[in-house]
Amino acid sequence: MKFIDSTNFVKLIKKLTAEGELYYPFLDEETGSYHLKRASGFPLEEDFELGGYRAVEPSKGVAQHARVTVAEYPSENPDEITNPDNIIPSVVLGAKGCDVNAMKMVDKVQVEGEFTDPLYKIRRDKMFVVAADCDDCKESCFCTLLGRKPWPEDGYDLAVSKISGGYLIEAGSERGEKVLAENGKLTSEAREQQIKARDEKRQKVLARLKENNSQFPDLTGMPEKLREAINDEIWKELAKDCVECGACTNICPTCYCFLLYDRKMDGDYFRRLSNWDSCQLTGYARMAGMLNPRASLVDRVKHRFYHKYDYLVSSHDDIFCTGCGRCIDACSASIDIRDVLARIEQKVTG
Amino acid sequence: MENPYYPIDTVVEDIITETPTIKTFCLKPARPIDFKAGQFMQLTMPGIGEAPFTPSSDPNISEKMEITILKTGKVTDALHELKPGAKVGLRGPFGEGYPLDKLEGREVLVVGGGVGLAPLRALIYALLDDPSRYKKISIKYGARMPEELCFKRQYQDWKNRADNVSFQPTIDVPAEGWDGHVGLVTTLLDDLDVSIEGSYALSCGPQIMLKFVTLKLLEVGYKPPQIYLSMNRKMSCGMGKCGRCNVGQYYLCVDGPDMCYDKIKHVPNVFG
Numbered sequence: 001m002k003f004i005d006s007t008n009f010v011k012l013i014k015k016l017t018a019e020g021e022l023y024y025p026f027l028d029e030e031t032g033s034y035h036l037k038r039a040s041g042f043p044l045e046e047d048f049e050l051g052g053y054r055a056v057e058p059s060k061g062v063a064q065h066a067r068v069t070v071a072e073y074p075s076e077n078p079d080e081i082t083n084p085d086n087i088i089p090s091v092v093l094g095a096k097g098c099d100v101n102a103m104k105m106v107d108k109v110q111v112e113g114e115f116t117d118p119l120y121k122i123r124r125d126k127m128f129v130v131a132a133d134c135d136d137c138k139e140s141c142f143c144t145l146l147g148r149k150p151w152p153e154d155g156y157d158l159a160v161s162k163i164s165g166g167y168l169i170e171a172g173s174e175r176g177e178k179v180l181a182e183n184g185k186l187t188s189e190a191r192e193q194q195i196k197a198r199d200e201k202r203q204k205v206l207a208r209l210k211e212n213n214s215q216f217p218d219l220t221g222m223p224e225k226l227r228e229a230i231n232d233e234i235w236k237e238l239a240k241d242c243v244e245c246g247a248c249t250n251i252c253p254t255c256y257c258f259l260l261y262d263r264k265m266d267g268d269y270f271r272r273l274s275n276w277d278s279c280q281l282t283g284y285a286r287m288a289g290m291l292n293p294r295a296s297l298v299d300r301v302k303h304r305f306y307h308k309y310d311y312l313v314s315s316h317d318d319i320f321c322t323g324c325g326r327c328i329d330a331c332s333a334s335i336d337i338r339d340v341l342a343r344i345e346q347k348v349t350g
Numbered sequence: 351m352e353n354p355y356y357p358i359d360t361v362v363e364d365i366i367t368e369t370p371t372i373k374t375f376c377l378k379p380a381r382p383i384d385f386k387a388g389q390f391m392q393l394t395m396p397g398i399g400e401a402p403f404t405p406s407s408d409p410n411i412s413e414k415m416e417i418t419i420l421k422t423g424k425v426t427d428a429l430h431e432l433k434p435g436a437k438v439g440l441r442g443p444f445g446e447g448y449p450l451d452k453l454e455g456r457e458v459l460v461v462g463g464g465v466g467l468a469p470l471r472a473l474i475y476a477l478l479d480d481p482s483r484y485k486k487i488s489i490k491y492g493a494r495m496p497e498e499l500c501f502k503r504q505y506q507d508w509k510n511r512a513d514n515v516s517f518q519p520t521i522d523v524p525a526e527g528w529d530g531h532v533g534l535v536t537t538l539l540d541d542l543d544v545s546i547e548g549s550y551a552l553s554c555g556p557q558i559m560l561k562f563v564t565l566k567l568l569e570v571g572y573k574p575p576q577i578y579l580s581m582n583r584k585m586s587c588g589m590g591k592c593g594r595c596n597v598g599q600y601y602l603c604v605d606g607p608d609m610c611y612d613k614i615k616h617v618p619n620v621f622g
């Protein structure tokens with residue numbers, strides 16, 4: 001474990017971003033919210049804030065752009081678009097525990113299996129993640145209900161914990177270790193006192209999260225319980241409130257759905273684009289002849305819960321919910337996922 | 351890195367009119383495409399978009415591919431306007447394909463409806479390649495009217511292929527000049543020429559037909575693990591990435607499109 005003071009930390013980040021773009025959180029004093037901001041190369045603004053909790057915006061758009069050209073055809077050189085040399089490296093600074101967990105989950109879908117989404121994989125390979133502890137949490141945060149921690153456990157290159165005068169810094173990958181080794185002069189060995197300070201901070205946030213969520217059940221056992229609630233009235237009740245805006249899926253760091261569509265360009269060539277999509281919208285599953293297996297909003301509302309808390313557990317071995325609470329903050333109908341799951345838990349276990 | 355979203359340049363060499371609304375497109379891709387019966391392709395109509403189709407041709411042939419398409423919307427309308435020589439694109443193959451290994455030594459019942467015989471024709475080619483590997487191959491096929499039956503030119507060959515092969519077509523309502531069976535395809539399942547024990551049934555057709563075929567198969571004694579259905583869902587990527595084509599926990603583009611009914615019977619609105 002190393003310590004790096006604030007001045008040296010900025011030097012380190014400047015080195016890392018010399019040839020890439022930086023995504024970092026800053027605190028909007030007016031609203032009290034953290035937001036994700038993009039900076040390209042120098043001069044690097046120094047308004048980043050690595051304490052606090054997760055930003056309003058998830059960082060999923062760094063690896064999977066909201067809209068991106070995935071192919072142009074016909075072409076003499078079809079693999080040009082997926083040539084890694086054409087893709088700018090990125091540094092994601094200040095990813096919280098839930099943010100890195102989300103990246104690990106989406107990696108399972110986009111990278112693993114017989115096929116790989118090439119642009120996603122290249123952007124992830126060229127991404128350097130500097131994760132950070134939460135030293136605060138939001139009312140909507142509930143990572144602990146899923147057995148997850150408000151600090152990064154793995155899935156990062158470097159992890160920092162903000163302490164007095166600077167940061168504790170630790171490598172979580174070979175790339176991270178290399179960076180620390182090459183920049184030995186910027187860091188010093190962490191003192192026991194400093195590590196103790198970090199641990200105390202962590203326990204404090206953990207305790208607050210537990211207290212904030214004391215009225216909700218543990219959610220790790222939800223998959224089995226949901227299976228028993230497939231025909232429950234609760235889905236109809238939720239559909240009455242839902243306004244079908246798709247905000248919950250857009251803001252969710254683990255929602256990765258996209259739609260491909262083609263566009264005719266000038267001359268005789270065509271562009272294929274990939275666009276974020278939302279299972280909450282009617283057109284999402286509509287087929288030829290206006291057939292639609294989820295024509296009713298009840299089924300679409302239900303689908304969000306089952307996809308994350310049941311289907312993906314079977315197919316990709318994890319509940320695709322980090323507990324970041326962004327969907328709770330974003331919902332115009334004030335649907336609180338914790339509340340829904342708590343009601344199901346109660347109905348099923350009686 | 352290879353780009354799986356780029357469609358392989360493909361030329362339409364020939365177009366066969368099967369029925370007033372169904373055409374078979376004989377395609378020549380720039381490089382051979384190996385596929386298993388039941389695996390599907392994403393076919394690009396340049397500038398308009400892609401749609402998923404299961405090749406209807408012999409899976410032993412990879413230099414050329416035939417796809418049989420019902421005209422039903424944006425992409426398929428545009429495809430039906432094409433003339434030989436036109437350029438299209440292909441991605442794939444995707445999905446699992448039919449469980450051919452399981453069928454070996456068994457009595458196999460194939461039930462098709464309308465354009466649903468297209469994917470099944472690839473299966474029929476694979477089965478008839480060496481019929482002696484199966485105890486029995488019984489094919490039932492229904493369409494509304496005689497003019498709506500696909501691949502009529504091949505029925506006699508199928509029947510004559512071997513003693514353990516049968517083929518029976520039906521039309522929904524009586525028509526002049528038709529002396530075959532009349533009635534929905536499910537009526538061909540009442541008096542089956544296969545013994546159900548140890549047999550497998552594979553069906554493809556409109557979702558509503560699949561539903562009634564499944565109910566009928568269960569009624570005559572098939573168990574859910576013996577039934578395979580070609581499921582239909584909206585698809586985009588074809589590779590398990592875009593999240594779209596699920597039936598319960600399964601992605602049709604990865605685990606299907608032919609699904610064992612036992613795995614999906616509990617899914618709400620499984621027949622859409």
Ligand SMILES: Cc1cc2nc3c(=O)[nH]c(=O)nc-3n(C[C@H](O)[C@H](O)[C@H](O)COP(=O)(O)OP(=O)(O)OC[C@H]3O[C@@H](n4cnc5c(N)ncnc54)[C@H](O)[C@@H]3O)c2cc1C
Nearest residue numbers: 286287288289401402403404418419420423424425426607
């Ligand atoms: C695995 C698989 C294999 C298949 N094999 C075959 C085959 O061998 N032969 C065959 O004929 N068919 C096959 N199909 C069906 C075929 O894919 C569809 O018929 C085809 O996709 C229709 O496309 P379309 O653009 O012509 O139809 P459209 O109805 O124009 O388009 C369908 C798409 O457009 C969207 N859409 C339609 N209307 C609207 C609207 N009003 N607003 C917004 N969006 C809309 C829907 O979301 C839908 O995805 C197969 C399907 C699957 C999944």
Ligand code: SF4
Nearest residue numbers: 054098134141143324
């Ligand atoms: S959900 Fe947990 S990890 Fe995410 S910001 Fe809130 S406290 Fe931090």
Ligand code: FES
Nearest residue numbers: 586588592593603
């Ligand atoms: S078509 Fe994209 S996940 Fe199946």
